[in-house]
Amino acid sequence: MTVRPFLVSSPGKVILFGEHAVVYGKSAVAASIGLRAYLLFQPTQDHQVRIRFPDILLDQSFAQDDIPLLPVYEQHPSESEHHFSHLLAGFSDNARVAILAFLCLYSHIGFEYEQAHPNAPPKYGFTIHIKSFIPVGAGLGSSAAFSVCIATALLRHFDHSSLDNSSPGLPASTLSTINNWAFRMEQVTHGQPSGVDNTIAVYGGAKLYRKGQEVENLEGFSSMRFLLTNTRVPKNTKKMVANVAQFRNKYPAVVDPLLEAINGIAHSFKELVSGNPSQLNASLAELVTMNQSLLSVLGVSHQTLDTLCQVTSCQQLPSKLTGAGGGGCALTWVPPSTTPDTIAQVKRDLKTLGYITYDTDIGGPGVQACDISTDVQHATSIFLHSDSLCEPDTELLERLKWTSI
Ligand SMILES: Nc1ncnc2c1ncn2[C@@H]1O[C@H](COP(=O)(O)OP(=O)(O)OP(=O)(O)O)[C@@H](O)[C@H]1O
Ligand SMILES: C[C@@](O)(CCO)CC(=O)[O-]
Ligand SMILES: [Mg+2]
Numbered sequence: 001m002t003v004r005p006f007l008v009s010s011p012g013k014v015i016l017f018g019e020h021a022v023v024y025g026k027s028a029v030a031a032s033i034g035l036r037a038y039l040l041f042q043p044t045q046d047h048q049v050r051i052r053f054p055d056i057l058l059d060q061s062f063a064q065d066d067i068p069l070l071p072v073y074e075q076h077p078s079e080s081e082h083h084f085s086h087l088l089a090g091f092s093d094n095a096r097v098a099i100l101a102f103l104c105l106y107s108h109i110g111f112e113y114e115q116a117h118p119n120a121p122p123k124y125g126f127t128i129h130i131k132s133f134i135p136v137g138a139g140l141g142s143s144a145a146f147s148v149c150i151a152t153a154l155l156r157h158f159d160h161s162s163l164d165n166s167s168p169g170l171p172a173s174t175l176s177t178i179n180n181w182a183f184r185m186e187q188v189t190h191g192q193p194s195g196v197d198n199t200i201a202v203y204g205g206a207k208l209y210r211k212g213q214e215v216e217n218l219e220g221f222s223s224m225r226f227l228l229t230n231t232r233v234p235k236n237t238k239k240m241v242a243n244v245a246q247f248r249n250k251y252p253a254v255v256d257p258l259l260e261a262i263n264g265i266a267h268s269f270k271e272l273v274s275g276n277p278s279q280l281n282a283s284l285a286e287l288v289t290m291n292q293s294l295l296s297v298l299g300v301s302h303q304t305l306d307t308l309c310q311v312t313s314c315q316q317l318p319s320k321l322t323g324a325g326g327g328g329c330a331l332t333w334v335p336p337s338t339t340p341d342t343i344a345q346v347k348r349d350l351k352t353l354g355y356i357t358y359d360t361d362i363g364g365p366g367v368q369a370c371d372i373s374t375d376v377q378h379a380t381s382i383f384l385h386s387d388s389l390c391e392p393d394t395e396l397l398e399r400l401k402w403t404s405i
Helices: 081-088 093-116 142-157 172-190 196-203 237-250 252-273 277-297 303-313 340-352 374-384 394-399
Strands: 006-017 028-044 048-053 058-063 125-132 206-209 225-230 319-321 329-334 356-358 368-371
Touching: 006 142, 006 196, 006 252, 006 329, 028 142, 028 196, 028 252, 048 093, 058 093, 081 093, 093 142, 093 172, 125 142, 142 172, 142 196, 142 368, 172 196, 172 237, 196 206, 225 340, 237 252, 252 277, 277 303, 277 319, 277 329, 303 319, 303 329, 303 340, 340 356
Parallel strands: 048 125
Antiparallel strands: 006 028, 006 368, 028 125, 028 206, 048 058, 225 329, 225 356, 319 329
């Protein structure tokens, strides 16, 4: 079977309510954003596996024979790092985490492929390029979109023909398989992920998510407007999640009621968003402010996030951190009555602090994947190496026949 190059795309996410509490089985409200990660898969005739991740300055090749094919997920990925230590030496933390997450998935899916096809000829080599418009490590689900793109590509590479399609949509059974594998990759990056980030990166839309429960679609978001702001303070989700776990172990009688209160905020929102819009607008500022205060007590805010909340509240716009906190991004709700001058003033105030604001829609599509005809391969390669951290050039995406992204 001649494998053609293909492109995968997956969205970032915002958590409106429930981050950290969702790790402990509470509900979270999360939605996809218009900032997306893109993966170009190019088959090669050699037996090299090349990963090109320009966003973290990584361009690395491995001989296929150097990557052990093992059921690594029979243990927690953090216990399987030793299988790949010969391939991980000398990389920065960002790169090492990304490479380990990739290698664990390649190893396990490759192992399953070999078990199912004992007499198959060796797989061809490939190059994977990933270019993301989701700021890395900023709380917008960059790791989840990265994981979903790679899981989709490796499933396609190891002969899951259900991904052979000419339209960006993917069958429901495939989405579920992608989500399961992406969650495994998130275990490497987050340590103890809840699964909300990869679920949004796969399915898109706006969801009420609770570990182990049916995901509930939430409507009523199209009229809501948010401002996303990046404090540009680097943070590490795995560390933030571990800090909360330590705090909870130390003060269970304090932290558990806080997590339950955050759960109550998520459910209060869910009731309001499916009801009367004026009631929602009257309560949203209170819900956002309460959730931020509870996250602050959990120790996952940051001075820059607190400053951001003060700046926007001066204009009656409530904000809260989104994602793991400790830096990264915040979400500001913009009530319908807000004037363009007020929004412009808030953006100027935030820019003065050195923060970056993004105007992006929420609730868009999840992962998309389809073959591309080779005549746009060059254009794709240019696109993947573009430097701007902004929405991709729509004309170029048009040429990639990806206007639906
Ligand atoms: N475009 C990318 N290229 C390569 N690796 C990436 C990319 N985006 C994310 N990653 C991987 O994900 C890691 C960042 O994940 P992390 O969970 O800490 O941040 P986040 O997902 O942006 O925030 P949050 O989980 O709070 O939403 C990076 O260190 C890197 O390993
Ligand atoms: C902090 C957290 O709740 C959200 C990170 O985006 C971690 C997780 O749910 O995996
Ligand atoms: Mg992440």
